[in-house]
Amino acid sequence: xxxxxxxxxxxxxxxxxxxxxxxxxxxxxxxxxxxxxxxxxxxxxxxxxxxxxxxxxxxxxxxxxxxxxxxxxxxxxxxxxxxxxxxxxxxxxxxxxxxxxxxxxxxxxxxxxxxxxxxxxxxxxxxxxxxxxxxxxxxxxxxxxxxxxxxxxxxxxxxxxxxxxxxxxxxxxxxxxxxxxxxxxxxxxxxxxxxxxxxxxxxxxxxxxxxxxxxxxxxxxxxxxxxxxxxxxxxxx
Numbered sequence: 001x002x003x004x005x006x007x008x009x010x011x012x013x014x015x016x017x018x019x020x021x022x023x024x025x026x027x028x029x030x031x032x033x034x035x036x037x038x039x040x041x042x043x044x045x046x047x048x049x050x051x052x053x054x055x056x057x058x059x060x061x062x063x064x065x066x067x068x069x070x071x072x073x074x075x076x077x078x079x080x081x082x083x084x085x086x087x088x089x090x091x092x093x094x095x096x097x098x099x100x101x102x103x104x105x106x107x108x109x110x111x112x113x114x115x116x117x118x119x120x121x122x123x124x125x126x127x128x129x130x131x132x133x134x135x136x137x138x139x140x141x142x143x144x145x146x147x148x149x150x151x152x153x154x155x156x157x158x159x160x161x162x163x164x165x166x167x168x169x170x171x172x173x174x175x176x177x178x179x180x181x182x183x184x185x186x187x188x189x190x191x192x193x194x195x196x197x198x199x200x201x202x203x204x205x206x207x208x209x210x211x212x213x214x215x216x217x218x219x220x221x222x223x224x225x226x227x228x229x230x231x232x233x234x235x236x237x
Contacts, residue, residue, distance in 0.1 A: 001112040001164055001212065003219035004082045006089050009074050009104040010057070016067040016099075019189045021056055022122075022229035025075065026190075028098045029054070029227075032091040039087055048162050052079040052088065053226025056122045072103065076232070080163045080219055082109075115204060115214040117177060119236035123186045123197035124223045126151055137196045139185045149175050152202070152223060156213040159220040164212075174210040177203025190228060201236055 033039035057073035079085045126138040185196040204214035222231035
């Protein structure tokens with residue numbers, strides 16, 4: 001098991017509010033993909049998960065909560081497909097009509113390694129199972145933490161099947177630690193919608209299957225809308 005990551009340095013061409021940066025990056029990545037027939041076909045797929053997700057730019061300013069025009073920032077894109085990732089970064093680098101200018105990038109490859117815990121550095125989103133049509137998202141006051149953990153595991157099992165071509169079933173004790181680190185829901189604007197999101201720290205057991213799912217979370221993102229910048233994870237100590 002392995003995934004690929006590209007570290008992208010960019011300059012925004014206009015000021016971007018933190019609550020809108022998911023939309024800005026997602027929209028511009030999609031625009032770049034439409035400039036290439038291979039990427040355009042992937043962008044248009046209607047079934048399964050798309051083969052990439054990304055984190056949000058850093059450093060952030062906790063006081064202004066703004067990304068400043070012409071100041072350098074860095075964000076990361078991950079994929080299990082290096083051909084896809086090479087094609088995407090080429091389009092992002094060469095495209096002249098984006099809301100940012102890519103000024104540099106660096107590739108790396110990550111093979112499976114032991115993961116005790118992961119943490120979501122860009123908040124994760126979970127649609128309530130009884131409110132999918134209404135697009136209502138889970139928040140702490142809804143309770144039912146067991147349901148949240150089950151949905152996380154089910155999502156990782158599906159991603160592992162699709163991207164690593166292996167169907168696995170998590171053990172009952174797959175998650176050994178679970179913490180919600182935000183006190184109130186994190187509000188993210190996306191087009192005309194408002195997403196209520198959360199940040200998690202999740203510990204995984206050391207057995208083979210649990211470790212595969214932990215690595216899948218790193219490789220493919222946690223929960224939903226990874227192509228909108230949600231659920232990007234780092235290994236946590």
